[in-house]
Amino acid sequence: MEIVVNGVYLGAQYALIALGLTLIFGLMNVLNFAHGQMFVLGGFVTYGVTERLFSGLHFPLAIAFFLGVIAAALVLMVVGGLFERLFFRTVINRSARDESTMLLAAGTAFLLDSVILILFGQQQKGMPDGQKLIDGVFSWGSVLIAYDRILVAGISFIMIVGFILYMQWSRTGRAMRALAQDKMAARLMGVNVDFYTMLGFAFGAALAGIVGGLLFSVTGINSGLGDPTSIKAFTMVMLGGAGVVSGAIMGGFILGMLESVLLSLLPLIGLGDLTHFIIFASLMVFLAIRPQGLMGKPWG
Amino acid sequence: MLNRKNFMKGLSVSAFALSFGLLSMSAAANAADKVLNVGFVGVTSGPAAAWGTSNVRSMQTRADWLNEKGGVKIGADTYKVNIVTFDDKKDPKLAVAGFEKMASQGVRYVVGPNTDEGAIPAYDVAMKRGIVYFPYAFAKQLYTKPNAPAYLAMIANYQSGPTIYKWLQANKGVKKVAFVAANDADPISQRDSGVAAAKSVGLEVVDGKSTYKSGTTDFNPILSPVIKKNPDLLVLSGVAPAAAPLLLKSARELGYKGIISTETAQNADELKSAGSAANGFISLGGASTPELASADMKEFVKRYTKKFGVYDDESNTKVYALEYIIGVLQANPKAVDNVDEFKKTAETFSMKNPYIKGNMPMTFVGKGYFGQKNQIFVPMVVNQYENGSFKTLFVGKVD
Numbered sequence: 001m002e003i004v005v006n007g008v009y010l011g012a013q014y015a016l017i018a019l020g021l022t023l024i025f026g027l028m029n030v031l032n033f034a035h036g037q038m039f040v041l042g043g044f045v046t047y048g049v050t051e052r053l054f055s056g057l058h059f060p061l062a063i064a065f066f067l068g069v070i071a072a073a074l075v076l077m078v079v080g081g082l083f084e085r086l087f088f089r090t091v092i093n094r095s096a097r098d099e100s101t102m103l104l105a106a107g108t109a110f111l112l113d114s115v116i117l118i119l120f121g122q123q124q125k126g127m128p129d130g131q132k133l134i135d136g137v138f139s140w141g142s143v144l145i146a147y148d149r150i151l152v153a154g155i156s157f158i159m160i161v162g163f164i165l166y167m168q169w170s171r172t173g174r175a176m177r178a179l180a181q182d183k184m185a186a187r188l189m190g191v192n193v194d195f196y197t198m199l200g201f202a203f204g205a206a207l208a209g210i211v212g213g214l215l216f217s218v219t220g221i222n223s224g225l226g227d228p229t230s231i232k233a234f235t236m237v238m239l240g241g242a243g244v245v246s247g248a249i250m251g252g253f254i255l256g257m258l259e260s261v262l263l264s265l266l267p268l269i270g271l272g273d274l275t276h277f278i279i280f281a282s283l284m285v286f287l288a289i290r291p292q293g294l295m296g297k298p299w300g
Numbered sequence: 301m302l303n304r305k306n307f308m309k310g311l312s313v314s315a316f317a318l319s320f321g322l323l324s325m326s327a328a329a330n331a332a333d334k335v336l337n338v339g340f341v342g343v344t345s346g347p348a349a350a351w352g353t354s355n356v357r358s359m360q361t362r363a364d365w366l367n368e369k370g371g372v373k374i375g376a377d378t379y380k381v382n383i384v385t386f387d388d389k390k391d392p393k394l395a396v397a398g399f400e401k402m403a404s405q406g407v408r409y410v411v412g413p414n415t416d417e418g419a420i421p422a423y424d425v426a427m428k429r430g431i432v433y434f435p436y437a438f439a440k441q442l443y444t445k446p447n448a449p450a451y452l453a454m455i456a457n458y459q460s461g462p463t464i465y466k467w468l469q470a471n472k473g474v475k476k477v478a479f480v481a482a483n484d485a486d487p488i489s490q491r492d493s494g495v496a497a498a499k500s501v502g503l504e505v506v507d508g509k510s511t512y513k514s515g516t517t518d519f520n521p522i523l524s525p526v527i528k529k530n531p532d533l534l535v536l537s538g539v540a541p542a543a544a545p546l547l548l549k550s551a552r553e554l555g556y557k558g559i560i561s562t563e564t565a566q567n568a569d570e571l572k573s574a575g576s577a578a579n580g581f582i583s584l585g586g587a588s589t590p591e592l593a594s595a596d597m598k599e600f601v602k603r604y605t606k607k608f609g610v611y612d613d614e615s616n617t618k619v620y621a622l623e624y625i626i627g628v629l630q631a632n633p634k635a636v637d638n639v640d641e642f643k644k645t646a647e648t649f650s651m652k653n654p655y656i657k658g659n660m661p662m663t664f665v666g667k668g669y670f671g672q673k674n675q676i677f678v679p680m681v682v683n684q685y686e687n688g689s690f691k692t693l694f695v696g697k698v699d
Contacts (some may be wrong), residue, residue, distance in 0.1 A: 123349075126575070135555060146553050175440065218518075264524065
């Protein structure tokens with residue numbers, strides 16, 4: 001049971017991370033290699049704001065933290081929007097080759113890594129004095145889960161549902177979905193393609209920043225987390241089907257559950273070292289059989 | 301016979317002679333500003349950055365201090381000390397590149413690398429290119445080969461482990477121990493040494509196989525099965541400073557009440573991010589211990605803090621490697637350009653320890669572990685973290 005609880009907790013984070021990546025891919029056919037770095041930047045912005053408000057201005061911790069997460073969302077939205085407007089749009093308009101955006105995305109990952117190191121340094125950062133949003137551990141039979149994890153998982157679920165509803169029912173969401181399906185047709189129907197593309201990239205980056213902020217409250221943040229996070233995000237997106245929202249969510253939960261199950265069970269038979277090997281080997285086999293992922297379209 | 305042609309030839313010869321004279325004068329002037337380049341190759345970015353950063357800062361602080369006093373007198377010459385650094389990012393290929401760079405710049409003495417992964421591949425470059433280096437890495441093959449160019453610069457976990465476990469056995473009633481390590485060469489190696497050490501002092505090892513992937517941030521799924529085996533002591537083998545707060549937080553959150561320790565150096569500033577969960581954490585530290593610290597050590601700490609704004613406790617032991625390099629060169633000036641002379645002199649070298657009150661001379665040690673003296677003596681101080689800073693638990697000695 002504890003395995004399932006941990007799997008759901010991990011899955012919610014992963015799903016939210018993957019949503020941002022798949023949104024950007026769906027809109028622009030761009031693989032945003034800097035997604036993990038955006039997650040890290042979100043964590044650090046949350047840290048900076050929380051620390052300043054709580055330790056400096058003596059705001060209550062919960063209020064300081066949530067303002068920090070909002071700040072992270074706004075900062076990443078601006079960063080994402082600027083990246084799309086200044087870098088990606090320029091490259092896409094000038095280059096006939098799709099691979100150019102891959103190089104650009106890798107370059108932005110290095111750029112963000114360097115900026116993060118310069119601004120925030122190398123050290124692990126946590127909540128002020130290691131405090132928690134909510135103290136205590138929920139205990140039920142052999143299940144132990146800290147209340148702050150329950151809170152973070154709950155917020156993640158709410159955000160996933162909110163994202164789905166927004167994409168389904170809002171004017172902006174409809175415009176983005178039209179864009180993802182057929183850019184030319186969307187343009188002909190009067191959709192401001194450039195504006196909604198930038199907005200989509202900004203939303204994707206904001207989602208990464210928000211998760212970075214939420215997870216900061218549980219596991220802290222350090223500048224080395226960018227690449228591991230990007231790798232996991234890509235794993236989920238490929239598993240679920242690139243560019244498909246429901247695929248990203250499913251991929252996130254599957255990866256979360258797999259990790260939780262394997263990390264808990266394999267050590268019992270002396271194979272703890274093999275957890276991630278098994279996950280990635282399984283992924284390779286799966287993609288060989290079904291390259292488009294669980295919910296992806298065969299034509300890509 | 302003087303004509304235009306002969307005159308011009310004479311003039312050019314004179315000009316050449318004059319130029320040579322100026323060059324000679326310039327060369328003579330340079331002799332007063334000799335530079336001793338000492339290198340550092342190690343990790344200054346990533347989760348283990350605290351290890352390499354404290355090395356660089358220690359060396360720079362000490363070098364500045366020596367240069368302020370006019371430099372270091374070695375034989376008939378006086379040298380300014382210059383620290384040349386290279387970040388190997390804990391990548392073996394970069395460590396090799398770092399050593400090649402040092403060799404190409406004429407640097408013969410290198411502090412670091414901080415891990416086996418860097419120190420092992422650097423061995424061949426050091427041998428071929430005439431470098432002596434001071435790894436913070438525990439792999440015994442670095443130190444056991446004849447004429448080895450590597451000198452262990454800190455206490456290895458297979459030296460400190462037995463001492464710590466015995467102390468905990470005697471003073472805290474520890475009987476059962478579990479080990480958790482990152483799935484990397486160094487932590488796994490330290491875990492295996494730790495398991496052997498624990499068994500050798502009669503402890504029951506209830507879990508010696510649990511691992512996590514580098515970069516892991518959520519340790520609950522990993523620690524939960526370990527903690528259910530009820531160890532009295534949980535050893536975080538080879539844990540990187542950035543990962544320690546997360547592991548501590550997870551362990552306490554899961555209800556673990558026992559002792560948690562490691563044999564790597566830790567960083568008090570980073571441990572703060574775990575809050576009270578880090579209290580009681582045992583690790584190897586430096587010798588700013590009041591009972592040990594000399595006036596020079598206090599001066600070093602003061603200068604370091606002023607220069608960098610914070611103090612890394614383990615810098616107390618990180619400063620020693622540079623001191624040994626300079627001390628041996630002073631004892632045998634021929635070693636400046638010839639590392640074979642260094643190795644020869646290291647056999648019998650001894651000098652007063654400027655950093656410690658009382659009599660603990662700086663000498664080369666390690667015969668009991670490596671069959672030869674390929675280790676520098678540094679004090680073994682075992683620390684316990686408490687509310688933001690390290691306290692000395694005890695000062696041990698290597699058996």
